[in-house]
Every structure is written in structure tokens, then in C-alpha cells.
Amino acid sequence: MADYDYDVLVIGAGPGGYVAAIRAAQLGLKTACAEGRETLGGTCLNVGCIPSKAMLHASEYFEAAAGGAMAAMGIKVKPELDLGAMHGQRIDAVKGLTGGIEYLFKKNKVDWLKGYAQFASKDTVEVAGKAYRAKNIIIATGSSVTPLPGVEVDNDKQIIVDSTGALELAKVPAHMVVIGGGVIGLELGSVWRRLGAKVTVVEFLDQILPGMDGDVRKEANKIFKKQGMDFKLKTKVTSATVKGKKAVLTLEPAAGGDAETLEADVVLVSIGRRPNTDGLALDKAGIAVNQRGQIETDHDFSTQVPGIWAIGDVIPGPMLAHKAEDEGIACAENIAGLTGIVNHDVIPSVVYTWPEIAGVGLTEEQAKEKGEVKVGKFPMLANSRAKTNHEPDGFVKVIADAKSDRVLGVWCIASVAGTMIAQAAQAMEFGATSEDIAYTCHAHPTHSEAIKEAAMAVTGKPIHI
Ligand code: FAD
Ligand code: NAD
Numbered sequence: 001m002a003d004y005d006y007d008v009l010v011i012g013a014g015p016g017g018y019v020a021a022i023r024a025a026q027l028g029l030k031t032a033c034a035e036g037r038e039t040l041g042g043t044c045l046n047v048g049c050i051p052s053k054a055m056l057h058a059s060e061y062f063e064a065a066a067g068g069a070m071a072a073m074g075i076k077v078k079p080e081l082d083l084g085a086m087h088g089q090r091i092d093a094v095k096g097l098t099g100g101i102e103y104l105f106k107k108n109k110v111d112w113l114k115g116y117a118q119f120a121s122k123d124t125v126e127v128a129g130k131a132y133r134a135k136n137i138i139i140a141t142g143s144s145v146t147p148l149p150g151v152e153v154d155n156d157k158q159i160i161v162d163s164t165g166a167l168e169l170a171k172v173p174a175h176m177v178v179i180g181g182g183v184i185g186l187e188l189g190s191v192w193r194r195l196g197a198k199v200t201v202v203e204f205l206d207q208i209l210p211g212m213d214g215d216v217r218k219e220a221n222k223i224f225k226k227q228g229m230d231f232k233l234k235t236k237v238t239s240a241t242v243k244g245k246k247a248v249l250t251l252e253p254a255a256g257g258d259a260e261t262l263e264a265d266v267v268l269v270s271i272g273r274r275p276n277t278d279g280l281a282l283d284k285a286g287i288a289v290n291q292r293g294q295i296e297t298d299h300d301f302s303t304q305v306p307g308i309w310a311i312g313d314v315i316p317g318p319m320l321a322h323k324a325e326d327e328g329i330a331c332a333e334n335i336a337g338l339t340g341i342v343n344h345d346v347i348p349s350v351v352y353t354w355p356e357i358a359g360v361g362l363t364e365e366q367a368k369e370k371g372e373v374k375v376g377k378f379p380m381l382a383n384s385r386a387k388t389n390h391e392p393d394g395f396v397k398v399i400a401d402a403k404s405d406r407v408l409g410v411w412c413i414a415s416v417a418g419t420m421i422a423q424a425a426q427a428m429e430f431g432a433t434s435e436d437i438a439y440t441c442h443a444h445p446t447h448s449e450a451i452k453e454a455a456m457a458v459t460g461k462p463i464h465i
């Protein structure tokens with residue numbers, strides 16, 4: 001250790017990096033974490049998961065009051081929007097949680113090196129003009145918004161914005177155009193629609209939410225349309241120009257054809273995110289990136305250079321906070337000589353709209369490519385709790401191997417799908433069959449009973465439909 005400043009130096013304090021640093025320190029390793037932002041927690045806590053959920057949660061209440069959902073239960077209210085206060089509670093949530101990570105660093109004796117790090121060699125990085133030598137370096141630099149040529153984001157002007165700008169709009173736009181019908185577009189589009197904006201989603205593909213189960217994508221599209229969102233599928237945006245206080249977009253069919261124009265008060269660019277590797281001087285460490293700009297690792301998160309590891313959004317796989325966190329723990333455990341494993345086949349994903357959309361494992365399309373499957377479906381309309389709560393939209397779908405009955409994937413659209421999916425992930429992690437889920441006693445009346453019934457439907461025997 002004499003030659004080294006640290007056993008482990010983590011670059012980036014997002015959910016991948018800060019969790020890796022804390023676990024490494026818990027395992028007795030001398031640990032530092034370099035972070036250039038003014039607060040810890042990365043994209044997730046500062047401008048991602050947490051502030052978006054703060055706005056989703058608050059706007060959900062606003063819509064429930066304004067849109068009549070409360071009236072259906074005998075509660076008559078006329079809500080008034082105080083957008084400043086809504087933003088205030090978002091800022092408070094971020095402040096509390098990012099400050100919490102600073103406290104955890106102190107508690108676990110993780111040194112925060114303030115500044116952006118770059119490699120000086122395979123085992124040395126420079127932060128704010130100072131060099132630090134470490135036995136192990138973990139790259140956890142995360143991702144940033146993918147730019148769209150011809151559509152220049154300027155979050156300060158609040159006309160053409162990315163997700164960070166869309167979280168902070170000072171007033172509700174009359175018309176918001178969302179470019180990209182993925183997770184960010186639908187979540188943040190939902191926030192502003194609930195608060196009064198007309199929202200048009202322009203999506204390049206023939207359906208929203210690529211990567212999710214086909215039935216789920218179709219049903220979600222129907223539900224969002226019913227809520228008042230407009231969709232222009234199979235359409236690409238070729239340019240957006242600011243004219244005064246508005247933006248004018250040029251759209252073309254994805255397959256080519258006549259262009260049309262569309263006017264918007266706010267344009268949200270949400271066409272994906274790309275890994276952060278610029279500025280790291282990776283060449284000095286001898287690390288190359290793949291065609292998508294990601295750093296490739298082995299199953300244990302080691303890169304091609306011994307002693308350098310990588311986790312989270314900067315490596316291949318879904319860009320999700322919980323995936324980054326689990327990789328952070330596994331990577332630190334591997335560095336400490338333990339066996340850290342992440343089962344990448346069982347990573348749940350959740351879209352926090354209303355209703356929520358969640359899935360884990362294979363889609364029906366992917367499962368059918370691998371072999372014969374049995375599928376059980378159960379509508380939320382037939383679930384007593386969802387029906388009683390006036391939440392009829394959605395369904396649960398369980399996909400099982402036709403021969404072994406092992407569960408290959410579970411998909412839900414339900415008000416609390418994000419909470420429901422945890423039991424499916426746990427069951428799959430334990431190698432459950434659909435019968436195992438069907439014969440597990442579920443509390444009544446809960447939305448989760450729909451998972452049990454969908455599992456029963458795999459063999460054709462649900463009770464309540
Ligand atoms: P990041 O969180 O991106 O953190 C990387 C950190 O590294 C950053 O703080 C950056 O400043 C720092 N950094 C970069 N380069 C350097 C350097 N050279 N030196 C020092 N520091 C550096 N995921 C979910 O699972 N659930 C959600 O609900 C969800 N909602 C989201 C909502 C939005 C609007 C966005 C944008 C993303 C959302 N995500 C969500 C995705 C999630 O935020 C990411 O998957 C997650 O943050 C990735 O974690 P990470 O640690 O790999 O990287
Ligand atoms: P995404 O990949 O989810 O969706 C991008 C969408 O844009 C796709 O549907 C794609 O077909 C479309 N698209 C691409 N180019 C286009 C173009 N030129 N014109 C029109 N449409 C175009 O990306 P995102 O929504 O930006 O989110 C980025 C990442 O952040 C995702 O990987 C996601 O996992 C993560 N995230 C997760 C959550 C969550 O877990 N709830 C929330 C927000 C973000």
C-alpha cells in the first residue's frame with residue numbers, strides 16, 4: 001500500500017460509483033471517489049430518477065384532483081397549481097438525498113476528490129491538478145443526453161430542452177413536442193400533460209417504448225392516447241428552429257416522404273443517452289471503447305486493463321440506476337477477493353407513468369425466438385383492488401417455458417406495477433415456475449393478486465375471469 005494513495009479510486013459518484021465506493025470501504029479498502037458535480041448522486045439523484053419522480057408524484061396528485069378521479073370517490077376539489085412550490089419540493093428531495101450520500105461517504109470514510117478525473121497512466125488519475133495512484137480504478141462516469149443533429153438544446157431559454165431542462169420549466173407550456181417515445185419522453189411528457197400542456201410525441205419507430213413486450217407497448221400507447229397525448233409514430237424530426245418564443249419543427253416520415261412543420265412552445269429532446277468517456281484520457285490507461293462508445297468488461301466488471309474496472313451506464317446493458325448499483329456492489333466485492341455477480345437476465349425496468357409499466361426477463365417475442373412458450377394474462381379490470389380503486393387499465397402477463405414451466409418474463413401495466421414487479425424478479429431469481437407463483441398465497445385485496453392469477457392463467461386456470 002505504501003506506493004498507492006488508495007486501494008480503490010472510483011471515478012463518478014452516481015448510483016454505480018457511490019455504491020461501489022461505500023461497499024469497497026465497508027470491505028476495509030482505502031477508498032476515494034472523484035466527482036466533478038457540486039453534489040454527489042450522479043444523474044440519478046441530481047437530474048434523473050429522483051427529480052423526475054418528484055414531479056411525477058406531485059403532478060399525479062394534481063391530475064387526480066383536477067381530472068375527476070377524486071370526484072369519483074366523493075371528494076370534490078378545485079386544485080390550483082403552484083408550480084414554484086412543486087419545483088420547491090423537487091429541489092428539497094434532491095438536496096436531502098444528495099446530502100445523504102455525502103453523510104454516507106463521511107460515515108464510511110470514503111474521500112470525495114472534488115473535480116473531474118482523467119487518467120495519467122494505468123494506475124494514476126489526476127483530479128483538480130493533483131495526481132492520485134490507486135491499486136484499482138473503477139470507471140463509473142455514467143451517461144449524458146444523446147444530441148439530435150439540427151435540434152440544438154438550450155436549457156436556459158426553456159424552448160428546446162433535454163430532460164434536465166424539462167424538469168425545471170418555469171411555466172406550463174401550451175404545446176410540448178417530445179422527440180422520442182421512450183421512457184424519458186413518456187414520463188416527462190406525462191408530467192406536463194397532467195399540469196395542462198398539450199403533448200405531441202414524435203417517435204421514429206412504429207411503436208413507443210422499444211425493448212418492452214409487444215402487447216405492453218400497444219396497450220401503453222392506447223392508454224396514453226386516451227389520456228390525451230398525441231402520437232406521430234414512424235416519424236422523424238429533421239430540424240427545430242427557435243422563432244421568438246416558439247420552436248418550429250420539421251418532421252418527415254421515417255421511411256422518407258413529404259415534410260410537414262409543427263409549432264411548439266417547448267421541445268423535449270429525449271432520443272436516448274450515450275456513455276461519458278470524453279475527457280477521461282482513456283488512451284493513457286490503454287482502454288479502447290466499442291462502436292457505441294461503451295467500455296467493455298468481463299462478467300466480473302474488469303476491463304481489458306488489469307486493475308481498471310467499469311460499471312453502470314458507461315458499460316453495455318440497460319441504463320438503469322439499480323443495475324448500476326448492483327454492478328457497483330459486485331465490482332467492489334470482486335476487487336476485495338469475494339465473488340460479486342449480477343444476473344443481467346433479471347433486471348426489472350419500470351416506467352413511472354400512470355398507470356406504471358414494468359417488466360422483467362424476456363418479452364414474449366424474445367422468448368418465442370428461444371423456444372416454445374406458454375403465456376398467461378390477467379386484466380387489472382378483474383382485480384378486485386384495482387377495480388375498487390377506480391384503476392381499471394392494464395394487465396399482467398406471465399411468460400413461461402412450455403416444457404419446464406420456468407418463468408421467463410413477467411410484464412405489468414398497473415397503477416403500482418413498479419412495486420408488483422419486485423416479486424416477479426425475486427421469483428425468477430429463485431428459478432420459479434408459473435405454478436410456484438400460482439400456489440404462493442398472495443394477500444387480498446392487492447394488485448399483486450393479478451400476478452398470481454396471470455400465473456394461474458399460464459395453465460388456463462385463473463379464478464376471477
Ligand atoms: P451517473 O448517474 O450518470 O453518474 C455518473 C457521475 O460521474 C456523474 O455525476 C458525473 O458528473 C460523474 N463524472 C463523469 N465523468 C467524470 C469524471 N471524468 N470525473 C469525475 N466525475 C465524473 N433509472 C432508473 O433506474 N430509474 C429511474 O426512474 C430513472 N429515471 C431517470 C430519469 C431521467 C430524467 C434520467 C436522465 C435518467 C433516469 N434513469 C433512471 C437512469 C439513471 O439515472 C442512470 O441509469 C444512472 O444514473 C446511471 O448511474 P451511473 O452511476 O452509471 O452514472
Ligand atoms: P430511450 O432509449 O428510452 O428512448 C428513446 C426513443 O427515441 C426511442 O423510442 C427511439 O426509437 C426514439 N428515437 C431515437 N431517435 C429518434 C429521432 N431522431 N426521432 C424520433 N424518435 C427517435 O431513451 P430516453 O427516453 O432518452 O432515456 C434514456 C435512458 O434513460 C434509457 O435508457 C432509460 O433506461 C433511462 N431512463 C430510465 C427511466 C426509468 O427507469 N424509469 C426513466 C428515464 C430514463
